[in-house]
Amino acid sequence: MEQGRSKDLEALAITERFAEEIDKTGMSISEIARRTDIEHYRIRDVLRHKQRLPTDILARSASIGIDINYVLTGVICSVSHQEKKFIENYRESSEKGRKYDKAFSF
Known part of the structure; x- marks a missing residue:
């Protein structure tokens, strides 16, 4: 029981x-x-x-x-909702957009 x-x-x-x-x-x-x-x-x-x-x-x-x-x-996941959205947007972006983002990373 x-x-x-x-x-x-x-x-x-x-x-x-x-x-x-x-x-x-x-x-x-x-x-x-x-x-x-x-x-x-x-x-x-x-x-x-x-x-x-x-x-x-x-x-x-x-x-x-x-x-x-x-x-x-x-x-609770350690990644915030806003961070999840950022990651989703990045994954959905084109290859050209990803290369652009990488060029400006630190």
């Missing part, structure tokens, strides 16, 4: 951390649903504790900046 209670508490903690990460994005549930191609009611059901966080929702949430490592483990 104790093990079942522990799993329930961990699932609750995961949902709470998922909600924190959603708040950090500043997006509505509808916007998140649109950007991740997930039906909004599924996200809402997770946030209302009607279901546990499915892996497909978690995986797709990474594409909008949700720290899935934090959601699962509670360990």
